[in-house]
Amino acid sequence: MEHRYAASTRPALPERAITVPQMEATHASRRPAVVPTPPGVALWRALFGGPTMPAAECEALADVAQVRQVAAGQSIFSHSEPATSVVALRDGEVALGLCIHDGTFRTERIVRGPAWLDLSSGWLDDCHSMDARASTPVSVVELPQAGLNQALRLQPGLGLRMIQALAREVQALAANTHELMHKDAPARLAQWLAQRCEPAVGSGEQAVVHLRERKRDVASQLAITPETLSRLMRSFTRLGVIEVAGYTVHILDTQALARMAQA
């Protein structure tokens, strides 16, 4: 009732997520208009998390990589479609989730490139475990299984890098599982906020989180309903831990937030 949206904070909604809502997925499955530039060293280093990745290994990957442009709203791959490649995201934003019965999409995770989209299914002769849908125009890199095997033979060092990338994914998933099993909704939200709070934005001591997706998508990721998210935000605000202005969340008490994320 007291504090309505500040003038400049509300319109900052992540444009494309709103302006491209669900129903643009109709035609134009590929767009050869923009010639895809081959992926460079920077991409591979970002994906494998090592600034020390030798150029030769990058090249071996680039040789077998296939770039694909996907329009916003389009499906990139779908669960239960057999996976023949390891898939990475070069540019843009992708919603990973599951397309449920009546066509509605349940987002489980939102990924912004560069990042892996499906690092595991491609190695097994198995289906993708999720659906992936572009929420912006994206550029996707696919590494077919056969090509990967070849690259591994040429550059044995790649094997270790791939193993480490998978190991990181396992760690992340295990942590996620742990949270879901043992933390309640407030703790999960607190952790989520703490994880992505940028240190400060000039104005003194305050940490800030800019929500870059719709709040309902944030809720999806936390496995709660949008209503619950809203209530939790208000509850945190009443406690003086955060301050919400549209899609900008100011963290007033970082320690309290960390404490709430514990249990």
Add this chain to the structure above:
Amino acid sequence: MEHRYAASTRPALPERAITVPQMEATHASRRPAVVPTPPGVALWRALFGGPTMPAAECEALADVAQVRQVAAGQSIFSHSEPATSVVALRDGEVALGLCIHDGTFRTERIVRGPAWLDLSSGWLDDCHSMDARASTPVSVVELPQAGLNQALRLQPGLGLRMIQALAREVQALAANTHELMHKDAPARLAQWLAQRCEPAVGSGEQAVVHLRERKRDVASQLAITPETLSRLMRSFTRLGVIEVAGYTVHILDTQALARMAQA
């Protein structure tokens, strides 16, 4: 009220889980009494899931593997202890979970050998993500990072196998996460039962699940309380889907169970 425990079904509780409850973890951290026999081809094939694994690769692994015997109740590794090895379980039963504040242990998963215990942390210079505690006397195989790198150089095919093992782990964890996010307790129990129902045991058509751990540990794995598990079992029984006799669960209606596991 009507059906009390059948005479022969109840005592079948998985002995050691009962007779070794919590408090044997005191001394004797290693037991050189039994000379550990070096791990054989069968172990590696079981771990990597391929009957086609060449003997040379197995040998390369065996060369760097270190076997360790751990007594029941002992810790095998502990979370926040830096991991220097990939760890596998050869024999016995291990509870993976987290040792919470006051010393109580929250089981998240129960593993019976042969299986991987921590396939990911050892590759990164990172901590184990869980605690592991032997619930029977176990035989553990450790593959130190340095040795693994060496084995990978000698046998390049090992890289691919390791990648596939990790990929399988990622798939399993992703499925688990998915269940926790979107399935309620009855669905999770139904799925858990359906997953481990042995086809039949001679007596006609009936599928059977033998609980090989305490019910409270089953509950832990499903992220519910023992009370809720008990109530769900009774509710399923009332629906005519299962029949519970101590630690033996008869599946009366496999299809109904599968249906309940869906949503």
Add this chain to the structure above:
DNA sequence: CGACGAGTTGAATGACGTCAAACACAGTGG
């Protein structure tokens, strides 16, 4: 203006956890 979609808020419902008591069974020692 009117429609629509995002977010918020309130009331009602339900699912699951907590607490406490009772029960079943095994092992022990009289």
Add this chain to the structure above:
DNA sequence: CCACTGTGTTTGACGTCATTCAACTCGTCG
């Protein structure tokens, strides 16, 4: 053989947290 004890499980009463349903507001787009 029989109480007695300890552990595991079951049951009931009750509370809490989160979802559901139904308004309602705000802003944008037609």
